[in-house]
Amino acid sequence: MTKKFLTIALGAALGLSATAASAATLDDVKAKGFLQCGSNTGLAGFAAPNDAGEWTGLDVDTCRAVAAAIFDDPEAVKFTPLTAKERFTALQTGEVDVLVRNTTWTMTRDTTLGLNFTGVNYYDGQGFMVRKSLDVTSALELSGASVCVQTGTTTELNLTDYFKANGMEYQPVVFEKLEEVNAAYDANRCDVYTTDASGLYSIRLQLTNPGDHVVLPEIISKEPLGPVVRQGDDQWFNLVKWTLFAMVNAEELGVTSANVEEMKGSDNPSIKRLLGVDGKFGESIGLSNDWAVRIIKHVGNYGEMFNKNVGPDTPLGIERGVNALWSKGGLQYAPPIR
């Protein structure tokens, strides 16, 4: 029902506000005293409440980093769990200030929805998970299978393309909520579960017998996941974009949550600029100059965030892979702060 509510809200907001709030989102957020962040309804490692009821995960930490940059307080953020279907409407209507919900950056989404992607906090790709008992070792052996998939995702389209390109048939079984897809796959309604590979590892943990399932090696698509903001508010767009860049730059420069205070005394000019010792970079995005210190102190650099939520030591056990820094053979690359 949230969906209907959101759509009505969208209609109402669009219909009523003759003078569209052209939006200084930053001012609104500061006035509210907290950041409203659209997150997943529950995807372990990316956005899910932990035992203590606190939201944790890579996407959640990305939101916390923005809150830390603004308020010097990673707790100054409220989360709105959204399904894949609801997410864009929620952002368009202003229900959330930023959407960080393992959302793939595509051209259509970037150009026709009135939204802007600010960067990539996780490079992903779509994969397949099957039961070990099926004795399947490659996605090319999946002809004729029933495939469980979530509606309103790029996954749904990639799936079609992949099976078509390889001349295979399949039967889609489409659900709106992640929990419903999980339940259907667990009840053996489908042979195959498909979503982003990171999601598969996360979902496998939630199945009745995680050991009975295997993620196939094929990655069939590019899924750059990242934060999204509304179009038309460049200040806010810059702020969210550079929050992530600051975290990547910090990792590259060796600045961590543990050593950030002593790094302020570093002689490295890049570190000095990052931490606001030199220059007025914070002011240019409407924040104080120690904005990056706040992010790193409370949330850590990109590598710390990755390892804490999805890295090899977590139940998900995902290697850095393409998400390593560019200098270590990965794709994570941030423009310099200067």
Add this chain to the structure above:
Amino acid sequence: MTPVSSATGEHAGDEAGTSWFYNPRVRGMIFQLLVVAALLGVVAFFAYNAKTNLERAGIASGLGFFSERAGFDISQTLVPYTNDSTYFRAFLVGLVNTLLVASIGILIATVIGFIVGVARLSKNFVIRQLAQLYVEILRNVPLLLQLLFWYKAVLSVLPSPRQSLEPVSGVFLNNRGLILPEVIGQPGSGLIGYAILSAIAGAYGIWRWARKRQLATGKQFPSLLVGIALIVLLPLLTFFVTGMPVDLSYAELKGFNFAGGTVVNPEFMALLLGLSLYTAAFIAEIVRAGILAVSHGQTEAAFSLGIRPRRTLQLVVIPQAMRVIIPPLTSQYLNLTKNSSLAVAIGYPDIVAVFAGTVLNQTGQAVEVIIITMLVYLTISLSTSAFMNWYNRRVALVER
């Protein structure tokens, strides 16, 4: 002025001397026009704002997306559809799926509802109590929960494809659905379709004739039996005469699943089961109320004329009960149709799941898609309602 009768003359006298401005009918008209104009103004205001704001926010609008390639697959397609079809096709697929589950659901719910409703009034204690138990349980549990229950039940009771049940040779039942042999027509098979149609028309003709004759002469004719015989035998005869031009293509277990054959999805089964059992509970109560509304004197009068109990129910009680039953029954039909949108929870590709779900998300045009979906439900409901009103006028008490 020509002389007029006193009743209208008085009225005309009123109008004669006064200005049109004080004519209540003209005034009423003016105010109604003003209200309509104001309403249109408000709608136009909102539409204009929505349009300009969508443009300013850089959100695409318009219905151009209808002719674009959809690029996704749907599990149940009654009209030809592939991932190369347009969004409009996808819309049609969703619409037909909604109509399918709603129409079959209405049929089943009506049959079960009438049976349970009559059973509620049975003289047999056990039957009466069972019927009451059915009604009380089903109408007091939210439909969404019932749907999830049936879906879970269907999935967990049925085996996996490799251990399929085969109740009849060539028919398989597993958690991927009910798999039936596919009927493939050879040249000449069209005649069988015509045979079925003409048999139905013939049966209707016989029924009309028998009814007329009975009204005129009092002689009875077993029109029901003859009609059924006609509908069964004529197509069968055609089938054999034309040399059995129909092939059955049996499904085969291939790899993961059955290939070939016609598949009835478990989502469809669960949704149909949930919708019809739930609505039947309400229909049962409406039927019971309708029958109780016919005064017992009617039954006694029929009995005293020597009409047997079954004929009494058929000729005296039910026709009168129908007058009470039809209007609330219409509401239940509309409810069932609208409730079918809960399909989205169990993955049945109805119009909400396909159009207001996938299409909405792939195109991002929430306002257009939701308005169209609402118009579709409105149209279906108004049509159902118009049909039921027509039927109601037919069964309403005709005073002679």
